Amino acid sequence: MPLPPASGTGRYFAKAAKSIRLLRHGCTNRPFFHISVTQRRRPNSLPVIEQLGSYDPMPNMDNEKLVALNLERIKYWLGHGAHVTPPVAELLGLAGFFPIHPRSYMTAWRNRATERENLAKEAEKAAEDKDA
Amino acid sequence: MSLLKLLKNNTRNVLIKCNESQLIFISSRKLSIVPSSYDGENPAPKFFSSGIQILLKRLTRPDYAKVFRKRSNSNAPMLETPQYKFLTDEELQIEKEKANQSADRLLQMPPVVKVHEPINDVLSKDPALVGFDSAKYLFTDISFGVANEHRLIVERDPDGILRSCDHDVRKRLNQIYFPMLGRKIREPLIFADDEKLHSLLDRQKYEYVLDRACVQYEPDEPKFQKVTSITYQHIDTNMQYDLLRSTRHFGPLAFYLTWHKCMDSLMFELVQTGAIREAVLLMSLRHAVHGDLKNGADSDALGKQVLTTPVQLSKSEYLTEEDIQLDNKCIECLDAYIVNNSTMKSQQGLALQGFREYYQQMVELSRGLKKAHGTA
Amino acid sequence: MASKILAIRNVVNKPLNFFVNKIPQYQTTGYNLKNISTTTIACLNFFNKLPAEKLWKSVTSVSNAGAKKGRGKGAGRIRIRDLNRGQIIGTGKINMLWPGLSAPVIRGRELLKQQRLPDDPERMEKLIKLRDSMTRFRRLRLSPIERGWSGSRMPGRSIGAPDPVGDEEFTGFDTKVLQLRPLLIMKGSLGRTRNYQAMVVTGNGQGLAGFGIGKAKEAPAALRKAKNRAGKKLMNFDIYNGHTVFHDFFTAFGKTKIYVQKKNEGHGLKCHRAIKEICQAIGIKDLRAKLEGSNNLQHIVKAFFVGLLQQRTHQQLAEEKKLHLVEFRAENEHYPIVVASPSVVRTKEEIPKDETLDFNQYIMNDRVIFRRKKFPRFYETMPHYEIFLKKYEKFRNHEKIRLNLKVEYGEIKSFLTDKYPEPKEEKET
Numbered sequence: 030m031p032l033p034p035a036s037g038t039g040r041y042f043a044k045a046a047k048s049i050r051l052l053r054h055g056c057t058n059r060p061f062f063h064i065s066v067t068q069r070r071r072p073n074s075l076p077v078i079e080q081l082g083s084y085d086p087m088p089n090m091d092n093e094k095l096v097a098l099n100l101e102r103i104k105y106w107l108g109h110g111a112h113v114t115p116p117v118a119e120l121l122g123l124a125g126f127f128p129i130h131p132r133s134y135m136t137a138w139r140n141r142a143t144e145r146e147n148l149a150k151e152a153e154k155a156a157e158d159k160d161a
Numbered sequence: 162m163s164l165l166k167l168l169k170n171n172t173r174n175v176l177i178k179c180n181e182s183q184l185i186f187i188s189s190r191k192l193s194i195v196p197s198s199y200d201g202e203n204p205a206p207k208f209f210s211s212g213i214q215i216l217l218k219r220l221t222r223p224d225y226a227k228v229f230r231k232r233s234n235s236n237a238p239m240l241e242t243p244q245y246k247f248l249t250d251e252e253l254q255i256e257k258e259k260a261n262q263s264a265d266r267l268l269q270m271p272p273v274v275k276v277h278e279p280i281n282d283v284l285s286k287d288p289a290l291v292g293f294d295s296a297k298y299l300f301t302d303i304s305f306g307v308a309n310e311h312r313l314i315v316e317r318d319p320d321g322i323l324r325s326c327d328h329d330v331r332k333r334l335n336q337i338y339f340p341m342l343g344r345k346i347r348e349p350l351i352f353a354d355d356e357k358l359h360s361l362l363d364r365q366k367y368e369y370v371l372d373r374a375c376v377q378y379e380p381d382e383p384k385f386q387k388v389t390s391i392t393y394q395h396i397d398t399n400m401q402y403d404l405l406r407s408t409r410h411f412g413p414l415a416f417y418l419t420w421h422k423c424m425d426s427l428m429f430e431l432v433q434t435g436a437i438r439e440a441v442l443l444m445s446l447r448h449a450v451h452g453d454l455k456n457g458a459d460s461d462a463l464g465k466q467v468l469t470t471p472v473q474l475s476k477s478e479y480l481t482e483e484d485i486q487l488d489n490k491c492i493e494c495l496d497a498y499i500v501n502n503s504t505m506k507s508q509q510g511l512a513l514q515g516f517r518e519y520y521q522q523m524v525e526l527s528r529g530l531k532k533a534h535g536t537a
Numbered sequence: 538m539a540s541k542i543l544a545i546r547n548v549v550n551k552p553l554n555f556f557v558n559k560i561p562q563y564q565t566t567g568y569n570l571k572n573i574s575t576t577t578i579a580c581l582n583f584f585n586k587l588p589a590e591k592l593w594k595s596v597t598s599v600s601n602a603g604a605k606k607g608r609g610k611g612a613g614r615i616r617i618r619d620l621n622r623g624q625i626i627g628t629g630k631i632n633m634l635w636p637g638l639s640a641p642v643i644r645g646r647e648l649l650k651q652q653r654l655p656d657d658p659e660r661m662e663k664l665i666k667l668r669d670s671m672t673r674f675r676r677l678r679l680s681p682i683e684r685g686w687s688g689s690r691m692p693g694r695s696i697g698a699p700d701p702v703g704d705e706e707f708t709g710f711d712t713k714v715l716q717l718r719p720l721l722i723m724k725g726s727l728g729r730t731r732n733y734q735a736m737v738v739t740g741n742g743q744g745l746a747g748f749g750i751g752k753a754k755e756a757p758a759a760l761r762k763a764k765n766r767a768g769k770k771l772m773n774f775d776i777y778n779g780h781t782v783f784h785d786f787f788t789a790f791g792k793t794k795i796y797v798q799k800k801n802e803g804h805g806l807k808c809h810r811a812i813k814e815i816c817q818a819i820g821i822k823d824l825r826a827k828l829e830g831s832n833n834l835q836h837i838v839k840a841f842f843v844g845l846l847q848q849r850t851h852q853q854l855a856e857e858k859k860l861h862l863v864e865f866r867a868e869n870e871h872y873p874i875v876v877a878s879p880s881v882v883r884t885k886e887e888i889p890k891d892e893t894l895d896f897n898q899y900i901m902n903d904r905v906i907f908r909r910k911k912f913p914r915f916y917e918t919m920p921h922y923e924i925f926l927k928k929y930e931k932f933r934n935h936e937k938i939r940l941n942l943k944v945e946y947g948e949i950k951s952f953l954t955d956k957y958p959e960p961k962e963e964k965e966t
Contacts (some may be wrong), residue, residue, distance in 0.1 A: 056931070061404070082303065090294040090952045093316075097338055101304035123293075123317045124300040125284055137293035137321075146293060229872040240801040241867040245784070245896040247860040248873075250882050256863065256873040263870055346943070 039067060046070070047111040049103065051084060052077065062088050064098065064117055066106050075116040081106070084120060095119055170344050170497055179221045194394045195303070203275040205456060207450055214270075215468065216446045218411035220326065220439055221268060227407035234372070269276035270412040271371075276380040282325040290321035299326065301334050309335045332379070343376040351387055352377065357512050361394045369411045393417045401445045419450050425505045428498075432512040435519070437504055438467045444498050463487075463494055480527040502530060549854040561930040583670040593617045623667045632656050686810055691735075693810065698758055699739055699768025712739040713814045716834050717756055734833060739767040740818025741912045747771040748815070748838055757771070774845055778802075780822040783851065784900045788844025792831035795840050800825055812841050819845075851877035859883045859900070870923055880892045 046069040053073075055061030064082035068071070082098040089095065098121070107113070113121070121127040164470065165326050207213055248256065302313035314326045314334050326334070336346050351357045351373065378385035392415050405411045418424040424443060431440040445464030447458035457508050466487060477484070492513065499509045581823040584592070597608035597617060609615075627639030638651040677689040685693025693715045698710040724730050732758045740746030747770040751762025754911045777783045777799070785798045795812075800823040806813045808826035811834055816824055818942065828837065855862045855877035862877040895898050916922050942949050 032523070070198075087236055092295070093299050094294070095334070096298060096300045097303045098300060099304055100302045118298075120298075123290075123298050123532045125315060125317075125322075125323050129287060129290065134289050137290050142293040225872065229869040231868045235868065235870075237867050241805055242804075243800060243867075244799045244865045245873075245876075246860050246863050246865065247855075247894050247896060248863050249860060249885050249888070251885060252859050253863060253873065253875065260872050263872075267870065289888070 037079050040070075041078055041079040042068065047078065047106060047109065049081060049106060049111050049117050050114040051116050062086065064120075066102075066111055069112060079106075082090065098124060099125065099128070110129060114132075168427065176296070194391050194398075196387040196390045198276050198383055198390060199273065199420070200276045200383075204416070204420060205272070205274045208273040210449075213416070213446065213449050214412075216442055216449065216464070217270065217415055218268070219442055219468060219472070220415050221411040222406050222436075222439070222447070222472060223264060223268055224407045225260075225264060228267055229260075229358055261342065268407075268409050270409050271375050272380045273413050274381045275382050276386060277328055277379075280325050280327050280331075282321040283313060287321040287323070289361070290317075293321070295319055299330065299334060303338055306367050309339060316380065328379075329384070340378070344379065347374070348384075349377060358388070358391070365399070365401060365404060367392055367396055367401070368408055368410065371405075371537055389413065391418065393450070397423065397426055400426060401428060402430055415446065416450075419443070419447050422447075422451065425503055425509070428503070429505055429509050429512060432495065432509055432516060435502055435516055436473070437488055437495065437516060438470070438473065440495055441467055441491045444494065447484065448492060453502070455501045456494060460498070463490055463533075467491070480523060485524055488520065492520070511512070545732070584778055589620075599634055618671050620668065622671070623664050630656075630660070632660075681943050685714065691756070691760070693814065696737065696764060697763050702765075702769065707739070707741075707768055708861070709741040709743070710739055711742075711818070712737050712767065713818060714760060715788075715814060715838060716810050717760065720752070735763040736838065737763040737767050738815050738818045738838070739764060739771075740815075740820070742773050742818065742820040744772050746774065746815065746819040748842065750835070770838040772842070773848065774819050774821075775848075775850065776820055779820070781824055782821060782845070783848045784854075786844050786848060786899060787846070787901050787904045788840045789830075790836045790840035790843060791833065793836035793840050794829040794831060794838065795844060796827040796829070796901075797821075797841075797844060798825040798827075798906075809837060811837050815841055829907070842906075854900075857877045860894075862896075 043113050048069040049064065049066050050073075051062040052065050052067075054063055058107065062084040063077070063078035063080050064084060065080045067075075068075045079102065080099075081102050082096065084097075085095045087094075089103075103126075113127075115132055119125055119133050120128040120151055122129040122133055163484060198336070199388070202324055233241065261291050279420065298317040300313075300315050300317070307313075312331075312335060314331050316326050316330070317323050332344055335380070336344055350372070351361060371389060374385055374388045374392075380386075396405065396414065397418060402411070405414055415424070415427065418427055424447065428440055428443055431443060440463050442456060444460040445457075448454045448460055454460060470487070480488075495513060499506055499513060580632070582796060597615045603609065625639070627633075632654040634640050634649065634652050634654055636651060638734070640649055647818050676836070679689050679694075683694065685691060687693070694714050696712050698707040699712060701707065714735060714737050716734070717732055720732045720734050722730050722732065732752055732754060734750065734752045736748065736750050737760065738746060738748040747761045747767045749765070749767030749770060751759045751764070751766055752758040753762055775783070780802050781799050782797060784800070785796070788795050788797065797808075800807075804822055804823040804825070806816050806822070806824055808816070808824060809828055809832075812824075812826050815838065816822075827839070849857070851862050856879045859879045859881055860883060861875050863872045864874045864876045866874070888894070893903065939949055942951065
């Protein structure tokens with residue numbers, strides 16, 4: 030294994046702040062995220078303290094997005110006061126582990142609004158076409 | 162199971178009314194087999210009861226030469242140099258005990274259980290999340306040391322409902338995050354394509370099909386029970402029971418046939434090959450599963466007596482007086498079964514008559530031998 | 538001048554073919570004046586005043602100093618050609634028909650006349666081709682099956698079954714040459730004399746085999762002697778399950794030490810080439826042998842034969858130890874198979890504490906094969922290999938994925954390809 034493993038080789042400072050965040054792996058045009066716990070004030074290119082899960086934002090054949098969560102370790106790090114970034118908090122909220130993140134509601138509301146607008150526009154267009 | 166019998170006689174293209182009252186078109190080229198599954202009463206308590214397990218193990222007739230044969234699908238990718246040891250009598254005995262244990266492991270039967278119920282468990286409903294995403298979110302708890310069946314796998318649907326996943330999704334995600342060697346995420350062609358499955362069955366690769374099914378499916382999956390039931394029925398119609406003897410699949414086969422009360426051709430084969438004691442064991446299995454035999458108590462008592470004798474892998478040359486007594490009892494017991502419960506009365510009766518004559522000769526021969534040796 | 542005259546005399550005494558037509562005139566003037574004109578013609582030039590041998594020598598010879606340096610050897614060396622080959626009397630550059638010389642005098646009822654025929658333009662080319670074919674260096678080429686260990690040399694080659702002794706024929710036997718070497722001896726009267734020594738092994742591939750050494754003045758005679766001697770010294774060897782030896786063993790002859798290991802079916806012969814030939818002669822198919830010490834070939838052969846002869850059968854081993862000998866095979870899930878049982882089995886109390894019970898240790902007589910440390914491949918320690926590994930990390934599963942896609946779709950595409958087709962396809966449409 031020439032590259033360091035995704036989990037568990039980062040330097041650990043007991044008193045420094047930790048954060049649970051998404052780290053982009055994958056390649057160009059193909060995002061893939063690791064959910065990892067890292068030192069909060071460290072660049073993302075360094076090895077992480079521990080990998081806690083993964084998130085694949087591209088829907089698969091059955092139109093599903095797969096999320097893996099090591100809930101046992103997430104609980105442990107939350108107990109140690111790790112900060113959770115909003116994208117991770119959103120995922121945990123959707124999983125039913127956290128309360129739903131407000132941003133999720135906002136996104137849903139905005140999506141519904143644009144959908145409604147689009148529908149209204151289409152209806153107008155259809156009406157115009159009919160009149161013409 | 163009269164339905165099955167009816168199917169066996171069919172050779173033309175037929176339309177058959179199935180028990181789910183749906184119409185299934187069956188071509189005459191393939192064997193007309195209707196797959197069946199354990200979807201009524203739960204067979205597990207009976208299958209796992211110690212009496213029936215012992216009977217099934219004995220009916221497997223384990224021949225160690227076949228149990229420990231060289232397998233092409235074993236874990237050893239290539240042959241190794243044999244190892245040698247100098248052993249005393251006691252050490253040899255210990256090694257043989259170990260071998261018996263590994264034989265038990267190799268012959269461990271795939272469980273026979275009821276088909277699982279669909280999971281329909283809504284955890285929360287949040288209509289405010291409608292429109293968040295058009296895709297489903299699947300969450301898998303990958304905590305260390307949790308068994309696959311207890312793993313927490315939930316889905317958030319686009320309509321905002323959080324629910325537990327159904328079996329097929331659970332299986333797929335378990336395979337993605339905790340892959341099992343040999344199991345495929347996509348269903349292999351031999352199970353997806355009926356043509357391929359039937360071509361394998363026609364070539365009598367029963368063990369291969371059953372082994373693959375054991376790897377690919379869980380025992381409580383409907384697809385597993387469908388594939389195995391097709392295979393068992395194929396074996397039953399072709400009377401190829403010997404291909405499964407000494408393998409882990411013979412017990413479930415015997416149980417399947419007994420459960421559906423169509424073990425008469427197996428009984429016929431046993432009588433024909435002179436395995437009269439095993440025929441009695443099969444009777445007591447029938448009685449243990451259904452309890453509908455007239456001389457059930459007799460067969461149970463006789464079966465217990467038979468279980469104390471060693472497994473007969475080949476026909477014995479020499480008969481002792483106890484053997485003769487036991488075998489005569491077995492013949493009487495079988496006679497009663499054929500008269501009262503059998504659906505193949507004439508064939509089994511003829512086979513039993515043939516065995517009786519052959520056995521009489523054997524008895525005379527061994528008694529004569531005894532006299533000649535002066536041991537009588 | 539004197540040498541010139543001598544040379545001329547030589548030419549006269551041994552007239553060459555191409556001189557025949559032109560008889561030297563000045564010699565015969567004394568008594569055959571009728572046919573000849575009085576004017577003398579000097580038919581002498583560089584090419585006909587010397588005989589062919591001398592001419593060729595002048596072309597091909599190398600100076601003494603050059604020969605010492607090794608010149609005039611090998612592929613580039615000039616060879617003597619017979620220029621008369623392919624030339625027929627009566628035919629030449631001008632294609633003439635000479636009745637009685639190059640054609641019959643009477644053909645049918647017609648009397649043939651001397652006449653000129655059309656020229657053959659390819660005549661010279663054919664001649665040159667023929668001459669070239671004489672000089673080309675031709676090495677003895679053997680088919681890959683026939684050839685031995687190296688090129689066309691004898692060691693490793695098959696020389697057939699030994700000659701029959703009386704009525705007994707060696708059917709099914711084959712002999713392989715293991716060694717053929719010249720032995721040089723100084724003798725007072727003869728100087729350095731050359732003898733050939735050959736060592737061969739013969740066997741029928743079913744357990745019968747023997748080796749022999751023969752000496753003679755010539756190589757073929759030495760080989761024949763060795764072969765026949767090997768045929769007279771056959772030994773019988775038991776082969777375990779028809780493919781290998783009964784157990785590992787150690788054997789030595791002089792300073793040569795051989796560790797032989799029993800191997801599973803399909804392992805093949807991984808040993809010294811001479812041991813491989815011997816095994817093939819006996820019929821052993823799977824075995825590993827490690828050589829230590831001297832690699833004197835005759836010692837290797839002798840040591841290996843001695844080792845094979847000193848093998849003990851399983852029954853003998855069980856009797857020696859007074860214990861069951863049990864075989865465990867990985868392919869049979871380590872099911873214990875008792876291969877030999879002694880008449881009396883010792884109990885655990887009867888076995889002394891310091892006795893070696895390990896089969897391998899017992900059979901090798903406490904000898905252990907020296908295993909050399911495995912060094913990393915030459916590139917593995919280099920920095921570029923680490924860079925390559927790091928870069929390759931990203932692509933490590935691509936091959937498998939490509940294969941799976943080909944299995945699923947028949948080509949490399951995904952479920953998204955229909956939605957977002959490749960630009961190449963767009964161009965075509």
